[in-house]
Every structure is written in structure tokens, then in C-alpha cells.
Amino acid sequence: MNIFDILGPVMVGPSSSHTAGAVKIGLVAAELLKDRPVEAHIYLHGSFASTGIGHGTDRAIIAGLLGLYPDDIRIPKSFEIAKKEHLSFSFENTTIKDAHPNTALLCLKGESGREIEIQASSIGGGRIMINKLDGIDVNFTSEKPTLIVHNIDQPGHVAEVTSMLSHKSVNIATMQLYRDKRGGYAVMVVETDQSIPMEAIHWLEHLEGIIKVTYINTEDKEIRQD
Secondary structure, three states, rough: OOOHHHHHOOOOOOHHHHHHHHHHHHHHHHHHHHEEEEEEEEEEEEEEHHHHHHHHHHHHHHHHHOOOOOOOOOHHHHHHHHHHOOEEEEEEEEEHOOOOOOHEEEEEEEEEEEEEEEEEEEEEEEEEEEEOOOEEEEEEEOOOEEEEEEEOOOOOOOHHHHHHHHOOOEEEEEEEEEOOOOOOOOEEEEEEOOOHHHHHHHHHOOOEEEEEEEOOOEEOOOOEEE
């Protein structure tokens, strides 16, 4: 823990979890979509559902989808901005089994037709956890450079990714592996201590059996997904 964890984030209030964290959920969701959001169906669970409106959670998530940051004074006016930006949205309360109390499920569609479903939670102090992507568990915070590799579940892909990172002198902080079934759809989530060179991301994208590669580096405010 550092002093910023104790003091909390620089933000527009009233709540670090219900407001600042909600903005970050919207921001990361839009980055993962890799498209300008034009349609958003958002489902609020637990405390987000019961007290979120009073804390501005709904406006905060929309603000993040629009690219606003937690300290942006325009957050309370995000609905009006969304209308000008032609972003249509809806909110509904729901119950998600075994989810953190401050959880939102976002079903997004971009202007090019790209769609994504993201489940994320605000875990306090403005920090978030991305729990699921398109129904598959992932569990990453986006605080470190994060590489997400969607691939066919077959031998060799983990070795290709780890060898590439070693070759580029990038240290792995955490690595998580998920699959829907043997030989089916698999996801690798790799958080690193250093940024990953973009030429390495390009190399991964063209490997046989790789379906999609997403790279998030919130420190540099960059993302790539193909």
C-alpha cells in the first residue's frame, strides 16, 4: 500500500468506489471495445444497484465510456454529453451470482459493429477489477501493462507468449490461463512490469491459432486490439 491508496484518487466525488471506480470501469470497457461506443446496456449489481444512482454511478460509467477521467468536472453532465455524441444507453438492476457488491455488467456495441460484454467491479479507492470478458473469467486490474491473448486451446501458445516477453526483456508479474473446454476457446491474461513493444504485439497477432490480441497500458493511455 502507498500513500495514494490511503488518500484515495484525485476525483470528482462523492465516492471513490461508486464514482471514481465506476468511471474507470467505463474507461477500460471502452478501451477493450476498441471502437467508439454507440450503444451500451448496463446492468448494476449489489450496492451499485441499491445506492449507485445517488452516488452518480450511472453518470460515472457513461463518463468513462465517453473517455472522461475521474477528475473531469464534466462527469455530472455525462448524460447530456452522451446525447451529443450519439451514445444511446440503458440501465437495469440485476443480481450476479458470487459477484462483488460494486459490480457492473456492460454490453457494448461500437460504431463499426464490434461488440463486447464486460463484467467489472469497483474494489475501493478508485481501483477496479475486470472479472469477465465475453463470459470468460479474466480477473485483472489494468493497473499494470496487460496483455490478453485469445487463442485456440492447443499446445505451444503459452510458450510463444512467454518466450516473446523474455526476448523483449519484459518481466511477467502475473499470468492467468482460462478456457471454456479442452481444445476450445482459451484466454491468457498476462500482467507485466514493463511496457510491451508494439512490434511484439504485431508478431503475436499473426501467429497461427491466435484469435485476438488486446494490450492495455493505462500508464501510457494506449491500447491495441485486433
